[in-house]
Amino acid sequence: MTTFVEIRPRELKRSLYELDGISRTTIEAHYRLYQGYVAKRNEILGKLEEVDLDGANQVFSDVRALKVDLTFAVGGIKNHEVYFDHLGGEGGSPEGAFGALVERDFGSVERWRADLTASAMAGRGWAWSAYDWDEGRLFNYVGDAQNTFPVWNATPLVALDVYEHAYFLDYQTDRAAYIEAFFRNLDWTVVNGWMRSYRVPIG
């Protein structure tokens, strides 16, 4: 009996083909990686239906390999869905509810942006701006891979991919130039839509 539902990749917004400073070739290659995470998530969950649970072992076992790499695939899906969804905008300073959250929790847009940029320069794969529901505020976090350092009960509102595949074609090793381009293409309407749908309080 199958107990999981296969999922399909989300469509790529056409506006992502016309970003400022991030090429269509990069986006197309990047989207194929995302499709790969979805395919592997489905494949791994299928294999887990038939895995030998009695053979579980922390050094090596099929169940260990599948469970560990499931977190990589699922992280890859979630991270990239935030990333692709909130690109395609006009950039500039955060507006609306998210702008207010940034001002409240970082003091100014400049400090938030400097902190997120530094997080992205310090990470090996990701930097996220996420609302922590237990602390009731926004933090910038670092991720080294799709499945490293997520924080429980926090909701990512900005996801900055700094794996080389996100920028090497356009900027070679100049990650800082790519980060500038990332900020130029953020869509604050999308981020504020998440603020509403998750009911992030700013009062």
Ligand SMILES: [Fe+2]
């Ligand atoms: Fe990526």
